[in-house]
Amino acid sequence: MEVTVQIPDTIHQRLGKASDEIPRWLLEKAGLEAYRSRELSGYELRLLLGMTSRIELDAFLKKHGVYLEHNDEDFAHDAETSRYLKRQSTPSE
Template sequence: MTLTMTIPDSLAASIGSAVDEVHRRFIEGYAVQAYRSGTFSTAEIRELLGHASRWETEDFLAAHGAWPDPSASEVMEDLNNLRALGAA
């Protein structure tokens, strides 16, 4: 898919002068929002951004504050696993 955007010249300068830089900033911003909203999974973000590994995608999401908080059940599971390790 190819998208065309019109950005006012007065704002374009603050975004960046290189077309590739502007494109990358917009696609990364979209990726972060798509992940936060649940539209894309980490695998889809990896494909969208062309990351070489899952870890690169996780680092990208963490750097943009988009890494999900654990659910209550995940926290409880971790707690139970730690308790089981302490009892062993």
């Protein structure tokens, strides 16, 4: 889904960001707020921001002063990933 947001020039200048940086900046801010308010899980935030690992998410949250909170969905996804990787590393008989 694509969303268009109009930002007044005075606010754009105040943000001190290049025009091409604003969409990602807004996406990260919205994702952080949704995570803080528990509207998004850590896994969903990773999907939203296109991150491939929880380590990457941990670093992102730490950079923004947000602590990682895990829920059942996160643990279930990690367990499934672990099972998948175990199956991949076990030689076929």
